[in-house]
Amino acid sequence: MDLAPTEAQQMLRHSIERFVAEHYDSAARRRAMQAPEGFKRDNWRRFAELGWLGLPFAEQVGGFGGGPPEVAILMEELGRGLATEPYLSTVLLGGALIAECGSEEQQGTLLPAIMNGERLLSFAHYETDARAGLSAVRTMVRSEDQGWTLHGRKIAVLDATSADVHLVSARLPDQQGRDLALFLVPKDAAGVRLREAPRLGGGRVAELIFEQVRLPANARLGTSADVLPAIEAVVDRAIAALGAEAAGMMRAMFDATLAYTKVRNQFGRPLAANQVIRHRLADMYIQCEEAQAMAARAALLIGNEANATERSLVASGAKVKIGRAARYVAEQAVQLHGAMGVTDELDLGFYFKRLLVFEALFGSVDFHLQRHAALFGNSCPE
């Protein structure tokens, strides 16, 4: 056992830290938010040059061969910088699903294009409340004229605005149960309608409507008619990665609050001289440490877990612990900044909002607590 980062991992962290320090100051962040796509394409090109877009992909497909621990390092540092690039959508969801389910040919054409930054993806899956779980899909696809016709509506699609290709889940007819498949839908296919809006704290979010969209035969990702297990695995890994990102955001909020309470004077002394503030800061620090520990643990285990139950326990557990910690740290950071904390003048508000997004993505903390409880209760040793 050795929980110290390897040299390569340290180098990775330093290079991301440096990049974030150079490219994500407050002004740049605000400019990125005003951008129609919600991020800067220049940054994305640099992500590609630095090899980050290939980080989790296997070496044989041209990737960097990194695992969840490397992804966690990247996400944590990007979280600190509050990056809005569509890394989650394109690499951790879209790319991962292609690597998991795509045919050799699809992997061969799409993964390189993702890794060199040419192609952006969105994962269009949810249709209703996330609490309904990942299986609640009603979008239909019919086989027709050696191709497919897709019909349905997707909500809460992250980064659809900038995506070249939407990865859309849909049901095949007449297969009772094992009937979920994924389709590659070009953004400009006839019948695709995008309604989009700013996403809380940065980035974009959309609704996608597919009206009898005609797709070629090879639009189907792989041949499996039961992609739900793959989606669950990819989403579990994404949750772990988002946990690391949240831990980075929390750390940034904590650092800002610690610094502020040392310099803000009321009643002739710094706020941090008051015991109640010192204890609050200590509690925030504990929550940050726990969140980071849970994120690191999840990163180490999520790739190795032999069975789906173990993997889901890790992901849901991370979501619960980190989600609760995030709420505490975010709310207290705002509170300790006083009125400054609720204004748009600091970056604190962006972090606050991004942590709300973390809570809302892929099921709430309560959802994951219940999921954990169900799996945990049933996995009692004989």
Add this chain to the structure above:
Amino acid sequence: MSLSLTPDELRFRDEVRAFIAAHLSPESRRASFLNVSFFSDPDIVAPWQKALHERGWVAPGWPHEHGGPGWSAAQRWIFESECARAGAPQLSPMGIKMVGPVLMRFGTTEQKKFYLPRILSGEDRWCQGYSEPGSGSDLASLKTRAVRRGERYVVNGTKIWTTHAHFANRMFALVRTSDEPRQQDGISFLLIDMKSPGITIRPIMMISGDHDVNQVFFDDVEVPLANLVGEEGRGWTYGKYLLEFERGGGVNSPKLKYALEKVRLLANSDLSCHAISRPEIATKLSEIELDLQTLEFAELKVLSALQRGDNPGPVSSILKLRASEVHQAITRVGVEIVGQNALVEETRRPLHALDDEPLIPEDVLSAVPRHLNGRANTIFGGSSEIQRDIIARQVLGL
């Protein structure tokens, strides 16, 4: 001890209900339903205030002699409850609940005659100039200075977090008129015309995207001596009198009940995929309901003591603290109820007047900005940390 209303009080309640039914338009109701800030914008409030004014009901807590209805504590409670229940817009408290009572108590006859009717009619809109960049919780350290020059004060300095300064034509301000060994003794209470030369206003945007607060700068602003309230150097006492009104003098549970009602509605609707069917949402709503019942009962105890002419005692100091926490619990569960719809950020205002079809319905959109703005509840009007300090010192004698 009894919670039931007397026949007279029931008659009064019916009278209030009939008035609301006749004068609160569906548009005002919708606008206030979708309001995400603490107070409604003046254009939403105006028609409602006008109707109330014609009936003499603008200021429930004011006595007859100043143009109020002279209601008992119970009647005030009934009125506030009925208005909140019906979703009536909230009138700005700055004139009615803050500077008004101070003027009644400490103002000159001329000041009362001039200002009080203009508060009732809505002709004057007030803002509160207390906080400064360096003086928030430690308000007594304030630095904005008023120097006497002949018949005037000349004011220099800056106020911050001034709610609705951009709508207001008047400000009541705490300013430093002298340097005394005890900081509080050099503070005076001034009424300032916001149109005076030398005043500039800088908007401050909230994290929700709302524009509610401002920074106000004073550059050699002349204020007639007649605008001093009470005695020079006694402003701290008047200001504290007002803060007590801000904290305990009002009742919060009626509007919190309405806020809880709104999230329950959402939880019971298709818009949230019936979030109420999730046990964690249902039990959270129940927990809040129980906190709210407790708060309401505590508020009623205060009212009942006031009604009998007794001093409500220490319980009033916990009301602001608990109300702010209940408020935040409501907005938080609101965000949980809307689930993934919380991902959408809508910063255009007002929500009831969006000119296109938003990505998700306005009722759902309002949850997040309400939650973001709600974070301020435990900060303004004496933060929760400061409230606990007050309880420890003044109630527990520590």
